[in-house]
Amino acid sequence: MKEIEYIDTKLNNFKIRYAQENDVSIILEFIKELASYEKLNDQVVATEDILKRSLFDRKVAEVLIGEYDCKPVCYAIFFYNFSTFTGKPGIYLEDIYVKPEYRNKGIGKIILTYIAKLATDRDCSRFEWACLDWNEPSINFYKSLGAVPMDEWTVYRLEGDSIKKLAEKF
């Protein structure tokens, strides 16, 4: 994996690179900022050690960092999902976040376009992500890229104690 994936000379040398292990504190900072924007701060229990283990030891997801003016200003975290209907993997984007002061420059679109290209290069049949229903600016942006809302589906979740409670019945 090359360190630098993309440089945009027209956008102040905006650079996309894969995160390395020593980026873990920046990643956690981004996660907390995004959670704060989503009004979900209380749900962040990740620590640098936990992220290090998941992202760099177990490698369960990939992380891109975007740099503007040589400063990290955005990140994206994604992993493979799988569609039985197409029989192929897809890319699921867990998080995308651009720092407020760097918005409206086209950075979010460059990152999403880059991941769409990864999806085609990697023979993925879908590129998906979830968005909060009140987040209208993001929803309009996603629709402008051609994304379609899966309105008829709802995700069901077991978490923490509710997983343990079910697991204990086995």
Next chain:
Amino acid sequence: MKEIEYIDTKLNNFKIRYAQENDVSIILEFIKELASYEKLNDQVVATEDILKRSLFDRKVAEVLIGEYDCKPVCYAIFFYNFSTFTGKPGIYLEDIYVKPEYRNKGIGKIILTYIAKLATDRDCSRFEWACLDWNEPSINFYKSLGAVPMDEWTVYRLEGDSIKKLAEKF
């Protein structure tokens, strides 16, 4: 990976095992039956070759098969997702299906309980799946297991040509 994961002597020796490469035709048959139940038959474009490559060469998902009376009667397909808020992987259940004539025996619950146990054994923070909003029997069943609907989120999807169209802008 052991071939047989579980035998239930009280349920006609109901057996759970990991699917092997030569199960690919059974898996495709199950996928088509589930799509038919979901009224989404036209969306199944997977073939045995495509599934073989994704599931057994690329290993992007794991498949469990349940056997009753020595016949395959159900399947479950799942993969790791990742939560930035917890910093840990989760298990995402793409498909679970029990043949109609084998329902109401507790088979679906055994499979879900088994995967919940896998989730705890593998240090996963969440166990999730999606359900169609009109599928009330399944929704009630999932809620009875403690699952919570993520009502405030919607998944957005790019697929096929819409991915290519976006990727070409890169």
